[in-house]
Amino acid sequence: MTTWKEYKNNIKSINPQEKKEIEDIEKLASIIGEIIKQRHNKGISQRELAKICGMPQSSIARIESFETTPKIDTLLKLMQPLGMTLNISYV
Amino acid sequence: MTTWKEYKNNIKSINPQEKKEIEDIEKLASIIGEIIKQRHNKGISQRELAKICGMPQSSIARIESFETTPKIDTLLKLMQPLGMTLNISYV
DNA sequence: ATATATGATAGCATTTTTGCTATCATAAGT
DNA sequence: ACTTATGATAGCAAAAATGCTATCATATAT
Numbered sequence: 001m002t003t004w005k006e007y008k009n010n011i012k013s014i015n016p017q018e019k020k021e022i023e024d025i026e027k028l029a030s031i032i033g034e035i036i037k038q039r040h041n042k043g044i045s046q047r048e049l050a051k052i053c054g055m056p057q058s059s060i061a062r063i064e065s066f067e068t069t070p071k072i073d074t075l076l077k078l079m080q081p082l083g084m085t086l087n088i089s090y091v
Numbered sequence: 092m093t094t095w096k097e098y099k100n101n102i103k104s105i106n107p108q109e110k111k112e113i114e115d116i117e118k119l120a121s122i123i124g125e126i127i128k129q130r131h132n133k134g135i136s137q138r139e140l141a142k143i144c145g146m147p148q149s150s151i152a153r154i155e156s157f158e159t160t161p162k163i164d165t166l167l168k169l170m171q172p173l174g175m176t177l178n179i180s181y182v
Numbered sequence: 183a184t185a186t187a188t189g190a191t192a193g194c195a196t197t198t199t200t201g202c203t204a205t206c207a208t209a210a211g212t
Numbered sequence: 213a214c215t216t217a218t219g220a221t222a223g224c225a226a227a228a229a230t231g232c233t234a235t236c237a238t239a240t241a242t
Binding site for chain 1: 114116118122125145160161163167171174175179
């Protein structure tokens with residue numbers, strides 16, 4: 001069990017650098033999550049999407065389960081058939 | 092010199108699959124290009140950005156010169172200090 | 183002329199992704 | 213019970229990115 005003291009220590013231990021890393025992880029998670037969501041919405045299985053993209057089902061499974069961090073081109077290749085793309089925004 | 096006949100043959104030879112790949116390449120190029128642009132706008136050198144991101148200058152040079160295709164987390168790590176991020180959009 | 187900054191590049195080791203193939207557990211439908 | 217579909221997973225080889233260090237050519241400033 002995590003005590004309040006431990007919790008607050010953890011909070012304090014998050015420096016700006018760690019905060020940025022967390023933001024990146026969350027961003028990545030949201031992108032992958034949306035891919036999974038859209039694939040489900042369209043009723044496409046991993047095997048079907050894999051065939052469309054010309055890649056093995058195991059690769060998609062690894063990405064969707066966060067086992068690997070995909071390259072940007074792999075990500076775009078996955079998103080294309082789902083009607084998705086990536087855009088730059090400024091904070 | 093490219094003749095009209097050759098040009099039209101090239102056009103016809105672009106099947107939907109190739110078209111999607113080209114779109115992905117263009118998207119990637121636009122993202123990388125915007126990173127370079129923003130880095131210049133902020134007057135930051137590759138060495139400086141590298142130090143901020145905690146990665147070697149050579150890695151940034153390789154990405155900006157399209158020598159390598161970065162992983163999505165590497166891309167986000169680069170964009171973060173430039174005030175940029177990636178967002179999903181639907182076509 | 184000299185010094186400094188910059189981006190590109192090279193070589194090498196390490197890490198990681200990807201492709202390929204196969205299998206497994208589970209769920210759903212017949 | 214049996215088949216089918218699905219996602220997860222495993223093992224292995226190949227390809228690729230990354231880290232690290234150093235160097236080079238060029239431009240710019242002093």
